Amino acid sequence: MGAETDIQDITGELNDAVRESGMKNGVVTAFMVGSTGAVTTMEYEPGLKKDIPRALEVFAPSGIPYEHHKTWGDSNGKSHVRSALIGCSLSVPFVDGRLVLGTWQQAVALNLDTSARKREIVLQVLGE
Amino acid sequence: MGAETDIQDITGELNDAVRESGMKNGVVTAFMVGSTGAVTTMEYEPGLKKDIPRALEVFAPSGIPYEHHKTWGDSNGKSHVRSALIGCSLSVPFVDGRLVLGTWQQAVALNLDTSARKREIVLQVLGE
Amino acid sequence: MGAETDIQDITGELNDAVRESGMKNGVVTAFMVGSTGAVTTMEYEPGLKKDIPRALEVFAPSGIPYEHHKTWGDSNGKSHVRSALIGCSLSVPFVDGRLVLGTWQQAVALNLDTSARKREIVLQVLGE
DSSP: OOOTTTTOOOOOHHHHHHHHHTSEEEEEEEEEEEEEEEEEEOOOTTTTHHHHHHHHHSOOOSSSSOOHHHHHSOOOOOHHHHHHOOOSEEEEEEEHHHHEEOTTTTEEEEEEESSSSOOOEEEEEEEO | OOOOTEEEHHHHHHHHHHHHHSSSSEEEEEEEEEEEEEEEEEOOHHHHHHHHHHHHHHHTTTSSSHHHHHSOOOHEEEEEEHHHHHEEEEEEEEEEEEEEOOOOOOOEEESSSSSSSOOOOEEEEEEE | OOOOEEEEEEEHHHHHHHHHTSSEEEEEEEEOOTTTTEEEEOOHHHHHHHHHHHHHHHHHTTTTTTHHHHHOOOOOOOHHHHHHHHHHEEEEEETTTTOOOOTEEEEEEEOOOOOOOOEEEEEEEEEE
């Protein structure tokens, strides 16, 4: 994933996980592994991919000092703060084999780190 | 639901879903369908129903331009941003048939859109 | 837990719950009981334990009036607002008996109230 709040649509992966489970009714949990990413839902369109990072700048701005930087000599304090506040787990129910997402609602993974990196997302399907 | 961050107490619906499932121990997942709503927990009282929208104005203000508006000619960019940051899924455990919510803690659904609309919330109960 | 955004690492409790369940694959849900706490994940290190509270000051500052204070004569309006926006539920998958948390990622409980208090967190394990 790219740097500076790259957002990826992972709805297809959730659909695949549900289908491969063979289950009809349940919940798929998507979990972002690591402390500088996040998962949530949004309408996945180019405008919001700019609007959301701008909002993240409000509560965890770039270019200010973070105590985290003193601990490791890192420079991604804002990434960590944003991850903790958005959250790393998302639970989406499915009914009759279909995710209950809205028409304009996608499951997304956010790379909030200051450099591009491959992010690992674990999907766990529970139900029957 | 009304416009401008209408907040509704959905605890009763969660309780009903658990009771109707006949299960004793498990988790109920509440999911907000659509990208301009959210679910969370709060003390459901009139003061906080004003305080929370005010906080949402900080990171996704009304009256500023959003890139989202260019995509569709919409005017609810703030609603989408708020939804993505608060989140659309909530998981509440139940034990011995009772939700583990605190005495002053309710499950709530937020309509963050700029106009009143009926919101769909899906409840999925897993357990035994 | 201490006052003013005390953050506690609860990863050990999640690990214990999974192990005691005897399950190999599933999801553990951690739920914060009460409307002035929260749960999330973060790299649990001293710097971020200061950076995250500072970010919370942005959208729910100390020292401003809250409507909540009028309802009960309380003074912890900010605590409630922060709780609702961060969230009280966290779902972490486990695979082959191990939580899928990243190496530098811990499950944490936040006491957001204005005074120290013991917080109750309920863990529910589902899977097989």
